[in-house]
Amino acid sequence: MTAKPPLTILLAAPRGFCAGVDRAIQIVEVALERYGAPVYVRHEIVHNRFVVESLEALGAIFVDELDEVPDGVPVVFSAHGVPKAVPAEAERRGLFYLDATCPLVSKVHRAAERHHVEGRQVVLIGHAGHPEVVGTMGQLPPGAVVLVETVEDVARIEVEDPENLAFATQTTLSVDETAGILAALQARFPAISSPRKEDICYATTNRQQAVKAIAPGVDAVLVLGAPNSSNSKRLVEVAKNAGCPRAQLVQRAADIDWTALSDIRRLGITAGASAPEVLVEEVIAAAKERFQVSVEQVRTATEDVVFKLPKALTEEDGAFRKAGVDA
Template sequence: MTAPPLTLYLAAPRGFCAGVDRAIKIVEMALEKWGAPVYVRHEIVHNKFVVDGLRGKGAVFVEDLDDAPSDRPVIFSAHGVPRSVPAEARAREMVYVDATCPLVSKVHIEAERHSQNGRQMVMIGHAGHPETLGTMGQLPPGEVLLVETPDDVAKLEVRDPERLAFITQTTLSVDDTAEIVAALRARFPAIVGPHKEDICYATTNRQEAVKAMAPAIDAMLVVGAPNSSNSRRLVEVGRRAGCPYAQLVQRADDIDWRALDGISTVGITAGASAPEVLIDEVVDAFRARFAVTVEKVVTAEEHVEFKVPRVLREPA
């Protein structure tokens, strides 16, 4: 039988961002420097394939610092941690390496600066997400108020409407965040925003690539993990931009082929913590079923690199 024709549109940029690449490198370099085991508080990035690979090399993932022994190095994940976590590590005289993405650290610094200037913070983010917990944990309880929707803005009870500032999680939907910011500015005209947008370049670029290809495709697959905020946002952005069907898949085995019956065009992208090998795996799965033509949808080029912490660049 002749395989049916299919055009695959590959979004660019897609997959790993500089912060994820740096975080993974930090774990690998820590294992080289100190040997196994090296402990990591929370998944270093939200991708099972990546985490399992590092676990195979000797990384041990824990959710609480209490679960890591004091005599082994510990790494804090790319999402950032509350200020109390490194304080506890210092109190226990632990060797620790902070793999927080520098663009998340920038938001932490903004929050602290606004607090020092007497402003109460409003954070736009997802409740319970480790980045949100880490950012809110930079200031004392009550100093950061969380909103997830424009409706939440209407319910806010603030200390002084004239002394407010807002920050955002770095992996949000650009369009959803703009709506919430508009609601904040409408209710609190004096509120101060960041000098530069908190949503990171990688999140923005991946969403723009999805918007560019969504109207031209029958379906879209986003390679990423269910607990990856930026991956889930890509699915939402694709649907809103006109793609009739969008699915989040961790691996090629997760593809719902019945839902793709009769299609002729598919877009593929990946969240910022998904490695290229998993995208290749998905492409190969399509090649096994279709006569595939690949087209690239390029909307930006990324050349960002972040240095690893100095402690890993020094000899043991």
Template structure:
């Protein structure tokens, strides 16, 4: 007779996984393939998740890094992270059919930056260098009009045109707490800096971080389902550790779990980044259930009912 499985309380964060912007972006690619047939080109990973990208590739999506890699006679979709203004301009010049899957909450930041620029303000962007969302937002305005700040330590060295004529915007997937520290440093150095009317960090990023904070004090370890290049997933690992969870691990699939690190755990938390599908959470939960005698607990800190419409080009017949 096999030995009984060790008991474990499994805390499941809610909300977790897909947000409305990711849902919409995936739907856009699926509808584009349905409307125009395969192949449909996608500039950059539509969202940062290998499982999602592979699933769409199987339907006929071709993922490329640059517009130059797309033939002019096939439709192209721009990813949920947003693109510099030069990209749709070039697509229009080449007379391509293009669909913008930029998350509406990222587009809101683009509009904000544009509005500040038109008012004669120089913009400071709080974000991660090289992240597609940061590249897309900075690419809305001419070179030199947007300065990037990644940490509080970057603030003292900022070379601005006029300290009295500044505004700031942020990447939507940052740590709420980190960003608050950077904003405070900017406001201390530039008291007249103008901020967004409403926080740029999106509702989904904030909600997922809040549920992790609520769960962290009760668990020995946390698994975050998400991709290593997913900013919001990586932030969840950091938020969990700071909130008192002794060990947090980012996993793409159940096969990535380091079971040795979970040895002796009596309570484990599971959450997922905004670009991770629920099927991967189910896979992780099933793997835990095969090794432990699980008592599940839901940690729900918010309910989400946000939905974004797909672009009109996909809602009208071909």
């Protein structure tokens, strides 16, 4: 029997679930416990098929829009946030809804509203079509938010009044890439107002810093995450920019081409903010089938953030009864 080649795995920490994702998943789980199945969820609660399928097995039903939700059942809005038209429609129909929007995304929404009230047009740095961007732009009337995705976009955008602008960012962007876009914005519009606090969330920043710490010292980096997960895709980009061109996004162990990695001796592993730790453990187990593995954890920050669940799920007399009558 041929001896397995050695492999050192560097595990980035922090990695995986952030407080907003953890809260969103708990909202669905507790709603199922409290009200029974089915509980409807508008869009993927977080961008991870493993999480979605696990919740489906418990009785969650995922839909694209509210018109797919029948009367008399609870509905949960995803962690990415929704345009104002969505809760307005839920209220018009008398639906009981739970908003799982990450509190850090909600802060961006409130800041955009404040700027609008104070007469500023908002320039949003983000990715077109991403649910978080759709939700943020949907907080304000059409035209009140201008989206920029790249440095090149900054030179092209048209604004109503260069002296009355504010910027906001999607919470899951690359910190370094966003800095370049922001510099271009401030150069073109010196009067643009900044957020009171950085919009890119603590978890996104921490995971990118952890990847930067391991990338230069490994032969390849695997990022556990979904192809539609913004923060996971940014981790791949950050790893490549930090010195590991062989960085790739994988959803789970079964997706890994181990033949292409047969020559590696040092492997970095991290997980996007919506990827559960069980998927990391699955990859390590798969590696142990092929290599003599030693694991080292590289920690660059400690996280202790916890977000509370909605009151409807924590009060003894919840706001919804299974019969479909609001309490």
